[in-house]
Amino acid sequence: MIHFEGVTKQFGNRVAVDNVSFSIDAPQMVGIIGRSGAGKSTLLRMINRLTPATAGRILFNGRDVLSLKGGEKRRWQRDCAMVFQQFNLVPRLDVVTNVMLGRLNTHGTLKSMFNIFGKGDIDRALSALDRLGIVQEAVKRAEELSGGQQQRVAIARALVQEPQLVLADEPIASLDPMNAQIVMDALREIHERDGKTVICNLHTLDTARAYCDRVIGMRDGVIVFDGAPEALTTDV
Ligand code: ADP
Ligand code: ADP
Numbered sequence: 001m002i003h004f005e006g007v008t009k010q011f012g013n014r015v016a017v018d019n020v021s022f023s024i025d026a027p028q029m030v031g032i033i034g035r036s037g038a039g040k041s042t043l044l045r046m047i048n049r050l051t052p053a054t055a056g057r058i059l060f061n062g063r064d065v066l067s068l069k070g071g072e073k074r075r076w077q078r079d080c081a082m083v084f085q086q087f088n089l090v091p092r093l094d095v096v097t098n099v100m101l102g103r104l105n106t107h108g109t110l111k112s113m114f115n116i117f118g119k120g121d122i123d124r125a126l127s128a129l130d131r132l133g134i135v136q137e138a139v140k141r142a143e144e145l146s147g148g149q150q151q152r153v154a155i156a157r158a159l160v161q162e163p164q165l166v167l168a169d170e171p172i173a174s175l176d177p178m179n180a181q182i183v184m185d186a187l188r189e190i191h192e193r194d195g196k197t198v199i200c201n202l203h204t205l206d207t208a209r210a211y212c213d214r215v216i217g218m219r220d221g222v223i224v225f226d227g228a229p230e231a232l233t234t235d236v
Pocket of ligand 1: 036037041170
């Protein structure tokens, strides 16, 4: 379903991702591990076009996502939901509205600033919050929630996008162990129950071992390991 062919990203002279090729052929939960600066974040951000690739192709179900333009590019960005280390919520907005933002570009052109969301959007947002166990926080401002709760809001926002792919960039790096477990369980459930591919940048191998079917190890922009977590014995 997703296929990297010689994907490279250069920032000036610095090669962040160096001619990387790999495929994910069936829904999987994939963990990408490696030290800070290894290129994990850049790799994920090229998939949903937050960072433009310098060279190579990324195919999703046979389509080159790097050449999508306009509405097709926006549709692709909706299709790959992103979860960030720092949650990326709008702090002053209430929780349910933050979740509905995940539906924004499903509406195509906005007809009116005053009629952006419909009842269906509210229902979807509330049921996603319910699934994440935080529907009771729906009318609080996002900034009033703990980090763990905010990340669950971000996952609810990802869910209402009805994505094909979930990309999580260090989703638990800012969380305490208990919240980290809740967030990883939620991502794992999106894979198992909804059958989605989840690609997750992680900085600890233990987390990858506990949650992922497959681990891709990166160092200096290249893949140095790709396989079952049990097969990875040394640090990357
Ligand atoms: P992490 O290692 O957790 O990905 P970084 O501190 O490397 O975090 O990067 C944080 C942000 O700064 C990212 O958006 C990244 O793209 C950007 N960034 C990282 N390195 C550089 C750099 N050398 N010049 C400009 N921006 C950078
Ligand atoms: P990781 O996520 O594994 O920490 P990154 O993908 O953030 O790694 O970074 C890979 C390399 O690319 C690092 O050397 C980083 O400094 C560099 N880099 C990342 N983003 C930028 C940017 N926006 N501008 C310049 N260099 C960057």
